[in-house]
Amino acid sequence: MPPSTARAVIDLDVTGPTISKHLYGHFAEHLGRCIYGGFWVGEDSPIPNEGGLRLDVVEALRALDIPNLRWPGGCFADAYHWRDGVGPKQDRPVMVNSLWGDVEENNHFGTHEFMALCELLGAEPYVNGNVGSGTVQEMSEWVEYLTRDGDSPMARLRKANGRDQPWKVPFWGIGNEAWGCGGHMRADTYADLASRYATFLHNHDGNELYRIAAGAADDDLAWTEALMKAVSCLGCTSRPRGIFQAVSFHYYSFAGDGISKGSATEFTDEQYYRTMVKAADIDRVIAGHSAVMDAYDPQRRVGLVCDEWGTWWEAEPGTNPRFLYQQNTLRDALVASLHFDIFHKHAARLRMANIAQTVNVLQAMILTDDDGGLVLTPTYHVFAMNKGHQDAASVPVHLVEKPAAVTVGDDGLDPLSISASTKDGKVLVSLSNLALDTDTTVRLDLRGRAVTAARARILTADEPQRHNTSAAPDAVAPADLAVTLRPGALGAAELVAVLAPHSFTTVELDLA
Template identity: 35%
Template sequence: MTDAHITVHTEATIDRIAPEVHGHFAEHLGRCIYDGIWHGDRADESGFREDTVSLLAELDLPVLRWPGGCFADDYHWEDGIGPQEDRPRRRNLFWAQGPEETPEESNAFGTDEFLELCERIGTEPYLAANVGSGDPQEATDWVEYCNYDGDTELADRRRKNGHEEPYGVRYWGIGNENWGCGGQMTPEQYAREYRRFATYVGTTDNLLLDHDLELIACGFEGHEWNRRFLEEVNGSPWGAEFPLDHLTLHHYYGRTMTVAEADEDKYDRFLADALEMERHIERMAGAINAVATTRDIGVIIDEWGAWHPEATADNGLEQPGTVLDALSAAAVLDIFNDNSDVVTMTNIAQTVNVLQCLVETDADDAWARPTYRVFDLYAPHKGNDAVRTTVSTPARAVDDDRELPLIGASSSTGDDGTYVTLTNLDCRSAHDIDISLEGTTLDEGAVTAEILFADQEPELEVGPDNADEFTADDLAISVDGDGALTAALPPATVAAVSIR
């Protein structure tokens, strides 16, 4: 007998799921860039780790954010271009490079290397400009170096450095966490700085470029900050037009829980913390709608994911990759689908070796973590139309005022039919689920399904020897005489159902 019921309202479209919702984030932090993506101490070939590049290319990343993070607000991009031997070695106040905690940046991997990486793996770059210790000229010069096709010194310098054609970078972040490491600014102070930078960076797309730039402002998880920032921008001489296209926030969870040492009650609380993402999106969208009603401004979550106590400055913010973390990522991706009318991009932290990374490396190997498998399973949603999905599920209390819904789901429709993703967030028990598509009659030949983690415990960690054990398996799914689908999900699993 089923205990959870899912109804897919195939005609109730929310909005298109922007592929950028499956975006990623690579910061100069620990072993993310050096050893993870780039062999900085090697002189052979290009310097890229081909094993990492291959895994990232297979995942079809839509967008990649760089160089930070807090690193960005003490980074000066001109240090990282030109001949390697001429690049200065600089301090960075915020992040140590590698487990030896050296607060120095070699600049071996800079703008041209990052943009070559994006070309190799077929992804859009998203650059974060330095507001905390930089100035508008530095940011505008970076746009010119990357994007201008004219005859200026900066455009010629790009050509001399090996890239004749402009890169066409579209996404530009104006600062990072400027309420904290990016300058400890009040929302009003940041709004004034943002306007100053946007005046110069934003003018380039009318004067120098033949494409529009997407300007991204830094928001905060404390949502009163966002309202005050938007009101200050709104009170400027810009008038009805807002000089921004997106507003960001960061949401990490799990800061007090080591997965291997936790019990099932703590698993529940961790997953409930991940689901707080929906409340943050609603509050940010509410602030935008209340203040900036004359312009569409998208919500970007450009840092999110599990951050556990094991991830410290001493080890370059590395932590084990577990099934439980991957389960949380699936639950959050469902939230993004359900909010596709406001969420325009997200960037999980981080791409390689750091925090809830998708790829892990050691000296000789690179392998996919369980979260990589979730992104791969959810990939068919990208570019589809999200549709309303009603979930009737049992729930369990996690503290005095919160419950954890044990079953989650989201759905989308596209040229290949309907795609439904399911999560059993119950780490203790299996659940039988029925799924109905409103107004649709089904037969078994039109339905296929896959499942992740059916044979793994939530605390199971991935390594080079067991990474292949986390790939998806076929899931048995039945169709009854009324066209309803029924599936059994073991504890702590993620599934996807394709309906042609």
């Protein structure tokens, strides 16, 4: 098809809400080979490790500036009892992970191992507590065990298990998917239960908890409203009650046939575009939840958290279908880049997001094998190229000329997505060309600040099905992209970039 053109105006001297670094969060569940065989190989493994934690995985994630890590689930959280995972490893009871493959786990990766992982990563821990099969006391004591100093019962137990000083653990999830695997509850039932749990999750020794109530599936706005009613009233102007500080929701993308349908690597053009339509619809979903929350919390003191997002395909042939191991193509990477543009747009309300999941499960950053092999996925590269947005001030982008929408059944898809932010004298612009077979020449009118230099990187391949393997680890990898920076009208600068089909590009600008 002939190339298309687009023009956008970026006001470099006008800044909006800060894009929280926690929008680039991650998720590690006891599921398949995410923990055992992914993060954890054990102290006796020939694979280089520190205390059993796989060091090549840690090194790769540190390069992303990973801000937080959610654990132990997911659905697994509501079956996990934390006391089984502390103390001498030889004394820890074996458990059956009936949710994910009906496999036995030795509990060698528990609370201390997770905290050691977070310390190696430089990430803040996000602990998801057990509401479904646990008790208020159990979760309250877990908070005390992790965060309290002094001579309390749980502090003494932690010290007996080898850790004298408490940790800082800011993020606490109050159960998971209470509408489903977390208990099949009604919204009002869970709202009451979450309020009770949150009441007994205490701040200890300066560790201030950010309590996250388990929220909706997709666009279930009634669930969000039930949670907001627990902390505020319709039209209230007073501060919401500080029972929990955020509500969550989960959102997965697929080709229209439902979760866990279709191959990760073999798909048609129609399936590609249907996936992009589903991914783009998270904009409407976030806007809906935000509107409900605005009615009860116009000052936006309660945060919205998307603590599970990503693509969900059929498991790779020959693998345990309950381990949710899937390959990761350029299509998945573009789902991620599109999501981040939308997350940036909603930064005033959206405080955290966690891709599902980090290693070997669903839309992973990293794929490993038991022989020490490691592959960085196309999605990993999107996180790496975009990390300059973390804790940067959003910058408005006005798309004044755009390519024609792509017709996808009864839907239309805008094939060009752009977001921008500024921090430390630089601007980062992210551009996704979702069109399968059309180059797009983009002109960026850069106004309000002088631009002295521009550098660009592009992530693309000859087809969106392309993915990385141990035999071809760089089949989809970033490359430098030549762009043109020249004076524009009225003292502005103009940048021209040609975006290849099905590509993700970032442009870094130096400001005078």
